Amino acid sequence: MRDAYHEELDAIGDSLVEMARLVGSAIGRATTAMLDADLKLAESVIANDDKVDELQRDLETKAIQLLARQQPVATDLRIVVTSLRMSADLERSGDLAQHVAKVARLRFPDSAVPRDLHATILEMGQLAQRLMAKAAEVIITKDVDLALQLEADDDKIDDLHRTLFQHLMDDRWKHGIETAVDVTLLGRYYERFADHAVSVARRVVYLVTGDYADEIDPAAVVAAAEEPAAD
Amino acid sequence: MRDAYHEELDAIGDSLVEMARLVGSAIGRATTAMLDADLKLAESVIANDDKVDELQRDLETKAIQLLARQQPVATDLRIVVTSLRMSADLERSGDLAQHVAKVARLRFPDSAVPRDLHATILEMGQLAQRLMAKAAEVIITKDVDLALQLEADDDKIDDLHRTLFQHLMDDRWKHGIETAVDVTLLGRYYERFADHAVSVARRVVYLVTGDYADEIDPAAVVAAAEEPAAD
Structure with missing residues (x-):
């Protein structure tokens, strides 16, 4: 049985995962709302950001x-300190998903994105959502190899940008x-959303390996894998 | 004489003020570099961001x-926890000043901003720098009335935007x-820079009044002024 202290620590981890789930869903729904010019869906993304903030x-x-x-x-x-940082990343990601939804609302009944860019924006939205799903998985599993994958996905977002x-x-x-102007801002929102997902994954790697690098260093990941887990 | 503990706490406050000073200077210099198409100045802003990160x-x-x-x-x-948050705001502000300088570098030997928008961009840059100078002063003085001024200045930035x-x-x-595209992104950089300065001021108000509001509530400021200082 876990003691009260570790239960509290687990509860913080659970909140992070729930935040990542909510903002991942939000960016997916905001993208759909924009491409389909679906006002109701956009409104729901805008309203739901309150849950993330809470x-x-x-x-x-x-x-x-x-x-x-507990004075850990x-x-x-x-x-604990890193969790505070991660929650700030996730809260900000929620804002960015909300920004996308607001562009959708502003241009309704039109789509803010012209047809010939739908595929590119759709792919950015899907990648952003997938990055956040992987970030949540990295929080749960502390899998540093998976964290490395986020760097590669982020490079793809940069290419699309x-x-x-x-x-x-x-x-x-x-x-x-x-x-x-709309497309410029949308590109920026997706790129920043992805940056925050990557940042969350890097912070987990920092907890496991003790290194917080600007880029995750594969050598550090290998070194960490050879040591006993720091969980 | 202050004990070692309070000296450490003061050192953290000093670092925040120094970060605010550096990023305030950076946004001013980046704006000048852009309006004057001064490549050397732009390069220096880009290089100096390392100091903020450090x-x-x-x-x-x-x-x-x-x-x-010390287990405070x-x-x-x-x-201490709020200082970590403020340092994240200031670090991000430094990135945004660097982004402005990078636009200047990208368009050299031209100015990224057309003549008929120079005055607007100049005013945004000046306001952003002033907001950060006031944020530094709020950190030092914990003056909640001054923190309120930042909200008004931020409204002016939004108007210019x-x-x-x-x-x-x-x-x-x-x-x-x-x-x-350049002007869209520049407007966004200044607006976000100002948001971070306001966020720093709000966090100080939170420390003094115990309230962290989306907007600083003048009533809370008055209530705090009537209580003994929470320093």
Whole structure:
């Protein structure tokens, strides 16, 4: 049986996973709302962000209470502090999904994205959602190899972001300035959403390996795999 | 004489103020670099962001050591946790100043901003820098009235951001898509920079009043002023 202390620590982990689940769903639904010009779906994404914000506030309260009552040191202390950081990443991801939904709402009954960019935006949305699903899995499993996969997925998002810009800069762009502004901002929202998912995964790697790098270093992952788990 | 514990707490506060000073200077210099198409100045802003990142890492290390060794509770614990959050805001502000400088570098030897928008962008840059200077002052003085001023300044930035969008959406826009994309992103960078400065000020208000609101509530400020300082 786990003691009260580890139960509190687990509860913080559960909240992080729930936040990741909610924001992953939000970015998927926001993307659908935008491509289908579905106002109701957009409104629901916008309204649901409150749940994410509430989870973050609860998590922060729990973490501070745990620090005050249990006064963890070493690894446990790092877990709590890092969880606070991760919750900030996830809360911000929720905001970004909400921004996408707001663009959808603003342009209703039209789609903010022209047809010839639907496939690119759909792929960015799917990748962003998948990155967040993997980030949640990394929180649960502390699997550093899976964390490495997020770096590769993030590179794909960056490639799509570049594709989007090439379309915008193409002399044949015929959708006008308003759509160019929308697409510019949407590209930025997806890219930042993905960055936050990657950041969550990196923080887990930091907890496992003790290294917080700008990029996850495969050598550190191998070294960690050879050591006893730091769970 | 202050004890070692409060010296450590002060050191964390000093680091936050230094970070705010650096990123405030960075956004001012990045704006100048962009309007004057000054490549050298842009390069220096881009390179100097390393210092901000280093300060953040140091601050995080110091905060975790302090939590482990001194095991603060109540107000002191909240100060340390909130400082971690503020350092994340400031680090991100540094990134945004660097983004502005990178746009300047990308468009050199041209200015990324057309002449008829220089005044608007200049004002956004100046306001952003002033917001960060005030945020630093709020960290030092814990002056909740000054924190309220940041909300008003932030409203001005939002107004300028709207002005920028009106220019973009105007049928008479004649600067093409590339410039529209640059201006869209620049507007977003300044707006987010200002948001982070406001967030820092709000976190100080939270420490003083115990309330973390989406907007600083003047009533809470008045209530706090009537109570003994929570320093």
